[in-house]
Amino acid sequence: MAKQFLKGNVAVVKGAILAGCRAYYGYPITPASEIAHAAAMYMPLTGGTFVQAESEIAAINMVYGAASAGERVMTASSGPGISLKQEGVSYCAGAELPCVIVDVVRGGPGLGNIAPEQSDYNQVVKGGGHGNYKCIVLAPNSVQEMCDFGMLAFDLADKYRNPVYVLTDGFIGQMMEPVEFPEPVEKIPEKSWAVKGTKETSDNLITSIELDPDDLERHNQKLQQKYAIIEEQEQRAEEYRTDDAEIILIGYGIISRIMQTAVDNLREEGVKVGMLRPITLFPFPKKSVTKLAKSAKFFLTVEMSNGQLIDDVRLTIEGNVPVYLYNRMGGNVPSIKEIHDEVMKLMRLS
Amino acid sequence: MNNILKKSASFYDVYERRPGADKLTTTYCPGCGHGVLHKLIAEALDDFGVREKTIFISPVGCSVFAYYYFHTGNVQVAHGRAPAAATGIKRAHPDSVVISYQGDGDLAAIGTAEIIHAANRGEGITVFFVNNAIYGMTGGQMAPTTLVGQKTMTSPRGRSVNNEGYPIRMSEVIATLKAPVFIERVMIGDTKSTMHARQTVRKALKLQIEKNAFSFIEVLSACPSNMKLTPSRSKQWVKEVLADYFPLGVKKDVSEEFEPKDISRLVVSNSELPDALNLETAKVDSEKIAPYREKKINEEIKVAGFGGQGVLSLGTVLSEMGMRHDYQVSWLPSYGPEMRGGTANCSVKISQKKIGSPLVANPTILIAMNRPSLDKFENDVISGGLIIYDNSLIDRKPVRDDVEIIAIPATKMADELGNTKAANMVIVGALIEYKDLMSQEVVLESLGDVLKRKNLVELNQKAILRGAEFINNLK
Structure with a gap:
């Protein structure tokens, strides 16, 4: 089959764009920076937007905004940056916003180094930010899967209205392998809940605040039920x-x-x-x-x-x-x- | 006259989202500026006919529940992050009207970075910054705009410049930036100032609607509950004390000369995507590569040298050419700072079988382009493996006697061709010739597709041929 030879960090962007992602907000960090480079290159050429945010926190909140607006949107970082993003990821999970976050893990703790590690497992797989939430986490082991999971992540995110991580490491991000491109998605699922600046959506509200303990408990129970369905239906190995x-x-x-x-x-x-x-x-x-x-x-x-x-x-x-x-x-x-x-x-x- | 008494259509008639029995009044205290500012905004949205296309961002602070009231699209966001969320929203829907509504703790403390940078990008949004010099919702703590000497829960002896510094004048700070179009500080004080604030609110929103311009409106406002003053006394305080430190007025206005920004996005169909996204795939000439299908290839190659010698591209060229021979291939660099000026190496695997680990620990082939690389990796080569080294740069011979050794003056040969940088391709030519890994014809033909710098293709083709010739002269 016809293939292109490319880096994991580039493949995940191409996969995302094939999945209909047209917005990237991120902050540079080694060994994830090529994701931002590729997004900066290809988002504008494919009708999308790319912003290098002022911080990891701003980046995830731009993602929050774009996801609220119904866009397929992504960001990427590595350990230290993911730690900073956790606040925003919690808000995305609480407000049930679909988005995709790529974590190309490096050595920690602290500044650590830029060599590959898997030490973000707990902060990514177990929620990571504040509150009772979970993110779906995909773990590619090849450049082909970086591309494929770049697509799959968006399907799962929209299906469950939930943040999805692509969790990988410096090696998978930096290595090059042949990739066979999947077909682009024909149509992104309609998001009637999103806020789009239209008559139909002017009654929509994106929020994660529930002042009343009973209401917030119900919201939490609903989230746990969703995670139980995900556990039942989405296990892959x-x-x-x-x-x-x-x-x-x-x-x-x-x-x-x-x-x-x-x-x-x-x-x-x-x-x-x-x-x-x-x-x-x-x-x-x-x-x-x-x-x-x-x-x-x-x-x-x-x-x-x-x-x-x-x-x-x-x-x-x-x-x-x-x-x-x-x-x-x-x-x-x-x-x-x-x-x-x-x-x-x-x-x-x- | 009836119109004047009617509640704005940009507010809900009944505040169904508000918990409790009272669905008709707001959660704001008597004398608070939020209610008045909400009204000014809502009436402007009515008059400009943009309610349905408006997206209102509620911050963290007393206006966290603005969405109880505004009958627009509503997004509630994290503390201080409204300008970032607004960026994502506005770029998704450039035709919408996006309002970032923030208090002083939200905007001038925890969200300082977000507002500065959204302003600096000139996002097409309108920011309403309510400055009442105190944290209202969390219970009267010091704000970045709390006045010197002002007592709060966290400055119980009064704000001290020694401990807390000075109140920040955000409008003046934002006005130093190039991109913002309209910046004004107004107040909700007496009727006259409120009527002026109304004009300012309308101007700012109109600038977004008509020109997609960034405006920043700071609104001095009272917080009677935390000031422990009556509504009328607190308004007096805003007028006499707060406005004394935070001077009212236009801080920047380039709205006349500002040209509307083109924020339209390209429309790219799926059929155009392969070009736009560069999905071009490698051609495989099955006839030319046929002889290589029968070969048992399972090479683990380590390429090492100085940064700048083309070590990594030597590896990618081998891998890409391998892919064009229908081999399984992988390429893994040493990455990061060590690439910049130091030593560089990469692992290349070329095989007929699915590749497991992409990391080469014990190479079947070592390509050493400088002495440190030979020193570092010589002992790792498997017994019976191959070492190719550049003897125009390396002043010693390998000591191993259980491996094949090719000494090739690649750099010298490249210099003779007119460009030192072609040394890596001299070695590619030598390697594929010596091991008969690939079709030289395919490699030469594909080089133009593989190399980024198209002006060097011809030189590199010559280098490959020279490398092959060197091997043939050895035989």
């Missing part, structure tokens, strides 16, 4: 060589690419190992994990963070099977050999 697997490696994003090679190498040595890659982090693919936990001897969670993903694995497995952690931090990426050796070590122990 990829299984690799899990059929007869006794050991399950679990990891997302760039880690899954490394694990895949590690699984192949271990299989050649006769180790019955398979891999589960969560594609959605919220909803967490509980169904797949629960199924695999029935036959697995143990799980090994591999992550570039201090044991954040592993919490969700353990909560799902509820102690039925041992769950171990292998992790690197600070921008170091586990090698194939490290994963291989960790599996061998755990096999001897178990």
